[in-house]
Amino acid sequence: KAGVTQTPRYLIKTRGQQVTLSCSPISGHRSVSWYQQTPGQGLQFLFEYFSETQRNKGNFPGRFSGRQFSNSRSEMNVSTLELGDSALYLCASSILFAGEAFFGQGTRLTVV
Amino acid sequence: KQEVTQIPAALSVPEGENLVLNCSFTDSAIYNLQWFRQDPGKGLTSLLLIQSSQREQTSGRLNASLDKSSGRSTLYIAASQPGDSATYLCAVRYAGGTSYGKLTFGQGTILTVHP
Numbered sequence: 001k002a003g004v005t006q007t008p009r010y011l012i013k014t015r016g017q018q019v020t021l022s023c024s025p026i027s028g029h030r031s032v033s034w035y036q037q038t039p040g041q042g043l044q045f046l047f048e049y050f051s052e053t054q055r056n057k058g059n060f061p062g063r064f065s066g067r068q069f070s071n072s073r074s075e076m077n078v079s080t081l082e083l084g085d086s087a088l089y090l091c092a093s094s095i096l097f098a099g100e101a102f103f104g105q106g107t108r109l110t111v112v
Numbered sequence: 113k114q115e116v117t118q119i120p121a122a123l124s125v126p127e128g129e130n131l132v133l134n135c136s137f138t139d140s141a142i143y144n145l146q147w148f149r150q151d152p153g154k155g156l157t158s159l160l161l162i163q164s165s166q167r168e169q170t171s172g173r174l175n176a177s178l179d180k181s182s183g184r185s186t187l188y189i190a191a192s193q194p195g196d197s198a199t200y201l202c203a204v205r206y207a208g209g210t211s212y213g214k215l216t217f218g219q220g221t222i223l224t225v226h227p
Binding site: 004006031033035042043045048050055056058088090092097098100101102103104105106108 | 157203210211212217218220
């Protein structure tokens with residue numbers, strides 16, 4: 001069965017621009033969560049969605065937002081990009097909010 | 113503060129050795145603990161999930177244990193191979209409203225298995 005799919009795999013953006021990343025969870029999974037991975041901070045939780053509702057949000061500025069659609073696909077948006085937003089953004093899905101998490105390959109965002 | 117710590121940060125062993133990776137967490141109120149591996153530039157691959165009511169889980173050459181009272185988990189890799197070289201990450205789902213749906217990760221152990 002298909003795994004978690006993230007698109008695009010790579011992005012290069014300029015400071016001040018905005019970006020939208022997409023995540024398609026494993027079929028039947030209703031929980032989608034997002035993480036930012038950087039060499040200095042490691043993996044940090046951004047937010048979690050279940051049945052189209054944001055259930056939890058990490059300590060990130062309001063420039064980071066997300067949503068989940070009725071088919072469980074999720075998008076995250078970062079507005080007014082900063083150099084420090086350069087990171088690997090990972091999406092994970094699970095059947096329930098505390099179930100086994102399965103991760104996608106990530107989107108590598110570079111802000112120049 | 114709910115944190116996860118992994119020791120050692122890096123480990124280099126010859127092929128064939130049995131090895132243990134350690135993970136500690138600060139609060140015993142957890143839903144579960146999950147071990148992942150990550151190859152350079154790639155996503156995370158789930159290795160083992162241990163529910164809070166379980167003591168250990170096994171998959172092939174991997175065995176993970178959980179001791180909630182001491183806040184520790186270990187990942188045991190038997191007969192290591194060069195293909196096991198990767199970063200191993202421990203992640204905890206703490207219980208409690210502010211932790212809903214969130215995995216808290218350790219910094220990882222970089223494992224190198226040389227032929």
